[in-house]
Amino acid sequence: MSNMEQIVDNIETINNFEQVDIPKVFEIYNDYVIDRDKDKLKARISDIEINRQPDNCTDCRKCMEKCPQSIDIPNMLSTILALVK
Secondary structure (H helix, E strand, O other): OOOHHHHHHHHHHHHOOOOOOHHHHHHHHHHHHHHOOHHHHHHHHHHOOHHHOHHHOOOOOHHHHHOOOOOOHHHHHHHHHHHHO
16 A cells, blocks of 8 residues: 555455455454453454454455455455354
């Protein structure tokens, strides 16, 4: 991301996926990568609205078609879920 316009576009694109709050889940995971506090990670993920949590991912991969960074979002969500189990 090189400018604010791209950041806004990225957020708008990801927010179009209703089943999982991808931006929030990734924000929480990014914080975990920095502080390695698994209890905090679990608590923050569980604070997400139940129908927007990462385990609602259906692995349809539609999010990847829209992701401007080509992130394997379903794989990342699986990684995050493995940490909180």
